[in-house]
Amino acid sequence: NAGVTQTPKFRVLKTGQSMTLLCAQDMNHEYMYWYRQDPGMGLRLIHYSVGEGTTAKGEVPDGYNVSRLKKQNFLLGLESAAPSQTSVYFCASSSPDQADTQYFGPGTRLTVL
């Protein structure tokens, strides 16, 4: 089992460019999450999904969109990147009966110039 994987691992964008971050999990988890982590801010929830075809906004959703077309994949999109979106992005998944046990991917380090 690979667990939770994320691509890419690193990316540098210019302001205004777009990109998609891919998260995949092979644990058959219903719930998937996207977080951003900034120094001193902990983990902040961007969007989440409780099942295939469903998504919902988290604490800091502005400037991001998501899609969950397949149960195992959760995509995070930045339509027009801004320097304020420079961060480390983590994807996580969990099962409904153990929602408080989250499994995290290795992270994507994004820099927006």
Place this chain on the structure above:
Amino acid sequence: GQSLEQPSEVTAVEGAIVQINCTYQTSGFYGLSWYQQHDGGAPTFLSYNALDGLEETGRFSSFLSRSDSYGYLLLQELQMKDSASYFCASGGSYIPTFGRGTSLIVHP
């Protein structure tokens, strides 16, 4: 909404015992989780307390008191590799909120 408070930094010496506290204010509280994150790495799950009391997993223990809205992570026989950030998290249903993390520095 939910908010969790934990100290920003704790230091200790190798072999010692250290306690990392977490206080929370939540609506719809389900339980308290703890995660460890090494520099440059991903958070990894350590423990979860749904009920009051102490849960022990090897050198790590976690405690919860719902009446006091308080929990802690206890690390015993500290090792250098325990230097990391530790996050408490509260899951309201399936939407967790994380504290800002405690940086644990273990000195030789």
